[in-house]
Amino acid sequence: MFALTEKDRPLAQMLLDFGACPRCILRFCGAGLQTPYRCPHKELLSEVHTFLKNNKEEEGRCCETADPPYKRIRLQDPEVAEGLNQNGSLQSSLMESSENVACENSPPNVCSVCLGILQESCERDFVKKVCQKVNSAEYQFTSFVFSVSFPPQLSVREHAAWLLVKQEMGKQGLSPAKEDIVQLKEAYKWIIHPLLSEELSVPADGKVVDANFNFILQSVFTRMAVIKALEKIKEEDFRKHFPCPPTSPKTPCAALEIQCTNGAIFVAGRYNKYSRDLPQTPWIIDGERKLESSVEELISEPLVTVFKVDSFNFSSSGREDVDVRTLGNGRPFAVELVNPRRVHFATEEMKELQQTINNSTDKIKVRDLQLVTREAIGRMKEGEEEKTKTYSALVWTEKAIQKGDISFLDEMKELKLDQKTPLRVLHRRPLAVRPRVIHTMQSAYIDEHHFRLHLKTQAGTYIKEFVHGDFGRTKPNMGSLLGTTADILELDVESVDVDWPPALDN
Known part of the structure; x- marks a missing residue:
């Protein structure tokens, strides 16, 4: 029977008795194969009853009057409304529970552990609603990733169920590890991924569909805060404040929002x-x-x-x-x-x-x-910092100059500068002295007060400050090299020597 064995019977019966759905029964029994989870919910429920019915028949031959350890609840399926309510959540009505023994054909109540997430929220009808949302968003995509966010309250219910599982298995002389339980999110994705892939006709890999499940009343605690608190709380203190087993809710956990996003x-x-x-x-x-x-x-x-x-x-x-x-x-x-x-x-x-x-x-x-x-x-x-850049600057000098006065600039190579953060950018850059290098310079005389200067520099060099000196914050500068006040009238970037992106035939 679907990955459960003889040793799982007592545990499966206990889980069913306090209202766990068949997929949560598989999870807490440590069933690690994905295929059983993907069976339709009603088929799984029927198999659970068949599995446990056979066990009851065997027990009946030994002890006809044995009492169950927990109150038996007839599992019945909520009647799903055709549309969405005003909040965009799936509506459902819940039929009254009964103390009668569960019947194979009885639809389930809301699972006391997963709050119905592994029931209606991973069946084909729900998947179709998700896919309608995706298709209406008109994305181009060739693969997808399904991301789901569950309410932190689920961690508390999982912990309560785990304590009972540990207690039941302890009766059999077993010491289970909490890591052996299949996580809700993992089981959910096992079920939902192939259904979404089939409905969208694309493999599960790249596109993101976010589904956020939560109660109508949002929790004030984050999931991680709840998990950390559960790690610290003593078992006896937990049982004082939280029901063990967890009670069955009247309504299922609803999908409040379905978001679609494409990778950048x-x-x-x-x-x-x-x-x-x-x-x-x-x-x-x-x-x-x-x-x-x-x-x-x-x-x-x-x-x-x-x-x-x-x-x-x-x-x-x-x-x-x-x-x-x-x-x-x-x-x-x-x-x-x-x-x-x-x-x-x-x-x-x-x-x-x-x-x-x-x-x-x-x-x-x-x-x-x-x-x-x-x-x-x-x-x-x-x-930005490692390559070179080439500039063209129109320079003005206070002192009249001749062509020969600037010719020495053409011979200067690897001129080292110390540039204190310029006053004009001090509001957005930290104060520091940055060493920079002018690799080469070529001058073109215009008239007594103007010449054009072509510079090849280390990336990150402040050219304006190199020309006018920035009140002595850049040393040396053009003014100190020429022995006069200098200023810059125009500046052009002639090349940024980064071989990227690849050149195209434009």
Whole structure:
């Protein structure tokens, strides 16, 4: 009989007597095979009665007047309403219990241990409701993961049942381990996964369907807090405050909420910024927006629309100031798209999406737009501090200069700087002195007070501060090198030397 043996008879009878459902009987008897749990509930119930009836017939031949150790309850099935109530929970009505001996064909009362979760909440009708929710959300997916959250009160009922199991097995001279019990969540997934997989026609692996089961009145305790308390409480103290065996509830535990979420996907590329009044991220100070848009928004908003996501996270390899342009091959960026409904895009569709972004504005341009993995994002982040960057700066000097006055800059290699945190970013970065390196410089004379400086630097170098000195917080600086006050009028990022993402044929 379905994974139970002769030695399990007394324990199975006791569990049935105090209102445990057939799947909880399997769990507490330590049945570790998944197949029996997947049998329809009514079939399991019938097998339990057949299993125990045979035992009763054998006992009857030995002792016709033996009294059961617990009050027998006729198990009857709640009549499930066709729809959902106003809270979105399954409605059910519970028929009156009886002291008559349980009949094979009698539907069950609500299980006193799992509160009905292993009864109606894992049968095909419930699975169809879950799948209707998934399908109505219009997700693209090729696999799924089912995640379930149970109320903490269940842990108390499980503990009460366990104490009785331990007591019953002790009569047989056995010392069971609590770890031998099949956990409710594990048994539930054994049953629900193949049913969902069949109904959705996809394997169980990647997509997440969250089902939260709870009472109408929420618990004020977390599940972990209850588990820790149960580990500490003495058995005699527990029995004083909680019924052993646990009482049968009048109504089953209801599914309050079914949520569908898709795993995040990542889109990467490189962007050029041509405007000197466009911040990389939304510029909002004290709740007031200073500029109408940003690089982040210009790139991400079309992605949010096309991928149909809940939210997004934008990141890039470094950042430029609002008045700094990014030229050349652009700056690498990545966008995490959270809970996308659409996930499958062909190469041509990504090219069309890239063109849509580029046609929407003249302030930025995107290239190499592509889907990437979460792991690949790490290679972009490496460039923030480890790679080199090339800049072009328009420099003004207070003292009149000639071409020969700046030619020595072209010969300088690996110039070491000590940069104290700039005053302009001190509100968001800790005060520290950061060593940085200017690898090479090339100067282009313009007139007596202006020249253009091309620099190849270590990532993280503050170029503006290197030019004007930041009140001596960067040493050396252009002013100290030229022996005059210097300032920067324009700055462009010419290259970010991070070989990522892979270049595409755009």
